Amino acid sequence: MEQQREAGTLGMWVFLITEIMFFGGLFMAYTLYRSMNAEGFAAASHQLDVKLGAINTVVLIASSFTMAMAVYGSQTGKRQLLLVCLILTMIFGAAFLGIKAVEYNTKFEHHLFPGAGFKWESPEHDPRLAQPARMFFWIYFAMTSLHALHMIIGLGVMAVIFYYAWRGRYSPEYHAPVEVSGLYWHFVDIVWIFLFPLLYLIGSHLH
Amino acid sequence: MSQHIVSAKIYSLIFAGLLVMTWVTYEVAQFDLGRLSVIVALTIATIKAVLVVLYFMHVRYSSRLTWVVVVSGFFWLAIMIGLTMSDYLTRPEGWMSFPR
Numbered sequence: 001m002e003q004q005r006e007a008g009t010l011g012m013w014v015f016l017i018t019e020i021m022f023f024g025g026l027f028m029a030y031t032l033y034r035s036m037n038a039e040g041f042a043a044a045s046h047q048l049d050v051k052l053g054a055i056n057t058v059v060l061i062a063s064s065f066t067m068a069m070a071v072y073g074s075q076t077g078k079r080q081l082l083l084v085c086l087i088l089t090m091i092f093g094a095a096f097l098g099i100k101a102v103e104y105n106t107k108f109e110h111h112l113f114p115g116a117g118f119k120w121e122s123p124e125h126d127p128r129l130a131q132p133a134r135m136f137f138w139i140y141f142a143m144t145s146l147h148a149l150h151m152i153i154g155l156g157v158m159a160v161i162f163y164y165a166w167r168g169r170y171s172p173e174y175h176a177p178v179e180v181s182g183l184y185w186h187f188v189d190i191v192w193i194f195l196f197p198l199l200y201l202i203g204s205h206l207h
Numbered sequence: 208m209s210q211h212i213v214s215a216k217i218y219s220l221i222f223a224g225l226l227v228m229t230w231v232t233y234e235v236a237q238f239d240l241g242r243l244s245v246i247v248a249l250t251i252a253t254i255k256a257v258l259v260v261l262y263f264m265h266v267r268y269s270s271r272l273t274w275v276v277v278v279s280g281f282f283w284l285a286i287m288i289g290l291t292m293s294d295y296l297t298r299p300e301g302w303m304s305f306p307r
Binding site for chain 2: 194
């Protein structure tokens with residue numbers, strides 16, 4: 001049993017490493033284009049809502065904590081704790097996506113989605129920074145939407161785990177599914193831990 | 208080797224630490240530290256990520272094999288970004304222009 005559990009954990013980590021490379025390509029693009037025009041990236045980042053970004057960071061860290069406590073509940077055979085923590089994790093995850101949707105909506109209204117409707121024309125916007133700003137928003141939408149997709153998949157996984165936990169399938173002897181899906185959830189949290197300062201905070205000093 | 212159970216107390220401490228560091232990185236970003244601000248932001252983010260990996264993801268209590276796999280993942284990411292940037296950043300002036 002011990003060896004089986006170990007193999008499951010290792011398998012999940014191998015998958016997560018492919019995920020590191022998946023997001024890594026976008027982090028690479030971010031690093032390169034920001035090094036080309038840091039000023040434009042800072043000006044574009046200043047258009048993001050830092051407060052909502054910070055709230056979402058706290059929400060996601062809280063969801064990671066409740067996920068860790070869910071694993072603890074399954075390891076110690078505390079069914080009540082496991083169920084409550086899984087529900088809390090899903091609520092925090094859904095709250096994150098809700099706030100994200102509000103942010104996306106505002107960006108579309110402000111013509112900051114880097115499509116045909118992109119506008120960088122108001123008096124406070126330096127027209128020479130229009131191209132780097134457009135690139136910033138392209139990377140912003142690519143990275144945050146890929147991250148949001150992972151959150152949606154994570155919510156689906158949690159719903160399945162909750163169903164089986166509710167049916168009483170997990171015990172201190174057998175709880176690998178809870179632990180392994182926890183690894184996935186924490187990984188998605190780690191991606192956001194890097195996205196928050198890199199996307200939201202680089203323009204904060206521009207007042 | 209039986210499974211190590213991380214206590215609820217340790218989880219709570221890590222949670223508190225992550226919240227404090229989120230607050231710190233938010234406050235520090237209000238000041239213009241020039242090039243240093245990137246370094247500070249990434250250092251704090253890396254510490255947070257390491258805490259999550261070691262405690263929430265139990266890597267601290269996992270086997271050597273898991274350690275090697277986890278470290279190699281981040282190592283290869285560093286190679287990709289490091290080698291690519293060492294190319295772009297050392298190109299002569301005028302080589303790099305923003306796509307129009």
